[in-house]
Structures are given as structure tokens and as C-alpha cells.
Amino acid sequence: MTSPSLVTSDLTIRFGGHVAVNSVSCAFTPGELTVIVGPNGAGKTTYFNLISGQLSASSGTVTKDGVNITGMSPSARAGQGIGRAFQLTNLFPQLTVLENIRLAVQARAGAGWRMFTPVGNFRRLTEKAEHYLEVTRLSKLAHQPAANLPHGDQRKLEVALLMAMEPDVYMFDEPTAGMSLDHAPDVLDLIAGIKADTSKTVLLVEHKMDVVRALADRIIVLHNGELLADGDPTEVMNSQIVRDVYLGRATEGAA
Template identity: 60%
Template sequence: MTSEHPILETRDLTIRFGGHVAVDHVSCTFQRGTLTAIVGPNGAGKTTYFNLISGQLKATSGQVFLNGADITRIPVPERTDRGIGRAFQLTNLFPSLTVRENVRLVAQAKAGKGFDMVSVAESHVELIERAEHVLAEVRLIDVADQVVAVLPHGDQRKLEVAMMIALGPQVLMFDEPTAGMSVDEVPVILDLIKTLKQDMDRTILLVEHKMDVIRSLADRIIVLHNGALVADGEPAEVIAMPIVQEAYLGKAPEAA
């Protein structure tokens, strides 16, 4: 860890559903320019932790901080405005519009102009330029004029990322980005995340089950088990821990 003020922090973050503690006093900081993988078995609390950070769920106790400001009680739209973006949670594409129009609508909303298609006139040069820049970054510029409904699944996933980037987030959250993807499509998304990671102003959080994906992307791994944070460190260090080897990789730890 560096001495830099964390861009994102959770302090004793907890949520209970009846008598079940789904996330149990998780305290963790995330620095700018890093990619942290969040791992653990099914039911460990990974997605619930994501939901608490992005605002889909309200914490029973504890706090979430973004750039030092307490955002625990503010709603999802305001968290988005402040810089938290989440992909692969829901598909929020406009299938009858083109790729460019999808991204331009998000850029328009970010600019405070709403989602009125009539007002997205050609005179909004800055919105068009913003959409073009984002599409180039996610390598969709060649299909910018295609209707979304005819795009391959992998390109639709990339478009989801483009729409998130158009909102200008500081924190990018990916919840199992390769889930449901074909073998051929997975490298496309991984390459995209690697490209996004090169921007040191961005902080990336990634929930993923595939260890090969985690090894190729993560600067750091945190492990949740029964809602609690049980490990936190560099990938090689965490993957070698007996608790990870036994509980999460399904094998006994290798002999020294």
C-alpha cells in the first residue's frame, strides 16, 4: 500500500438479512491506479459487497468513502455522478439504436442534458466527440454505426463498458465479466480490462472465479469467506495461502 489517500474505502461495512450476516465488518482501502480482484466461494459475500459499494444495497452498519467523503447513505445515481461505475450487472443497452447513439446518450446524460433524443442534435459536437473517443478506447469504432441488436455478445459486453466509461468513473467495478462468454470472447474482454488498467487515474474492482483471469489482471487479491475479509495481498502470496488453496481452488496446498 502507498501513503496516498485511498480513492475508495469501506470501514466495518456490514449487512444483515434477518439473522444472516452477508458482509461482516469488512474494512478495506483501494488506491488509485490499481486492480483488485475479490474472490471467494459461492455465498462468500462478493457481489453483496459490490452492491454495498455501488449503492444497490443499504448497509446495516459501517461506512463507504469515496475520495474521503462518506457516501454510505447516498443513492446510486449520485454515487455514479461522483465516480463509481459498474459493468456487467445489468444489460442497459438500447438495442434498436446504433453503437454510437448508445454511447452518445450516456455522454449526454453525464453532461446534464437528459436522455432526450431530439436534443441530441448534430450541433452537440462535444457529445459526438466524446462518444467517438470512448468507442475508440474500447475498440468499437469500426462498428459504431451498427444497430446494437445485431452485435455479437462480446461486442455488446464491450459496449456496456463503453457506456460506463462515458460516465467518467474513477472506480470501475466488474462483476464476473467473463460469465456466460464463449472461449473466443473471453480474451476480448480481458484485453479490454488490461487496456483500461493502463490509465493510472482509474481504480478497478473485479469479482471473478477464474484464477487464470485473476493472475493475468490483478495487482492485489482480497478474499471473502462467510462475509468476512480473510486474506489481502499480492496475487502470488494470496493464492499460495492454505485457506485459498483448500477452500477456493479445491485442492490441498502444495508441499514446501
């Protein structure tokens, strides 16, 4: 049996008297794509922020490959193999697509952010960046400023940046948010390709049920910051308590 790559144990965060995530314990294994669902305000993004280090836990732990990373910064967690994509694109808008990816490759290689070093000195890194351009089907846009890309291609570029960092754990927070129906499948195909690598662990926050059905190996449901259900997608989605708390509401008011 594959050992978990990522474990949260009794993970909790309080904002004053409000408990946003309440003692959530989950283990995530390589080769598995877990979709995290729940109503608005359920604590999904907050839970992600606790794992990736954007928020500090009030109590509980986050463990990566047996190492307690609870007190580490987001950059230190990235160094431990935690890769995070956000709801909003996080790019260097004035740099080209290739330059964005090359900076990610340089960071992964420990070459730092020396933007003014001649490109020839980083030929191997540039070739690697071009590989991620090809994988994400962005090669034709290599020399376009990131700011000029349509939203769908910016999301693809963010996936390329994440892939260039070569994490063990991929975290996607509503990856198709704001995307047109034409562009969304491209990003979902990229995530499906990452999922196919059984050495990778993938976590996905999503509210679109068609995306959940297409990608999920496992679903966990958060409600009021607590873990409500965890298991096989069909069983979880057919659970009466989940229908009452989340799926029913989503059906009635979903966009």
C-alpha cells in the same frame, strides 16, 4: 504514498438472520487493480452492490475521496465517480451502439437524456462518443442496434459506456461471464488499458483463475461474507487457508 480513493469500513448487511457481508474493511487506491474472489455465496457481488448503492448497508460506511457516500443512491454515487458494470449487460437494446454511448456521454456532461434534441446540437458530445467507439474497437458497429450485437460485443459496449461516464473507480462483476474464448481477451485488454491509467481504481469480481493471474495487483478473499485474506496475489493464492476454503474447491469443481 497514494491516498485511498475508496474505503469500506466495517461494511455489513443482514437479510433477516443471515449476515451476507460481515464487517468488511478495505481501502482501495488509484493505480491498483484488486480482484475479489471467493466461493459461491461468499458475498462478492453483495459487497459490490453495497459499494455501488444497489443495496443499503445495515451498518458500516463507504467513503469516496473522504466523502461518506453510504446513504447516497446509485446515481449519486456515479456522480461521485463510482462506475459499475454488471454480470448481465445493461444496454438500451433498440438504440444503436453510437446512441448508447452518446447518451452516457451526455449524462456525464450534464446534458441529460434529451434523446430528441438534434444531433448537431451535441456535435462535441458525438465526437467524444466516437472516441470511445474507437478505443473499444466498436467503430464498425456504430450504427447497429445494440440488440443485434453478439454477446461479446455487447460486453465491449458496456465497457465503452462505463468509460464514457469517466469514473475514478471502475467496478467489473465477472466481465467475461458467458463470453466465448475468442471474445473474452478483447474485454480483458480493455480492462488492462484502464488499469494502466494510474489515476483509476479498478475492482474486479472474478472466479477464473487465469483472469485473476493476468490482471490482479492485489487479491482479497471473501468467505461467508467475511474478509479472509488480502494481499499480494501470489502470497494469497499460496496461502493454505485460502486453498482450503476457496482455491481447492475451485480446482475440484471449476467449470
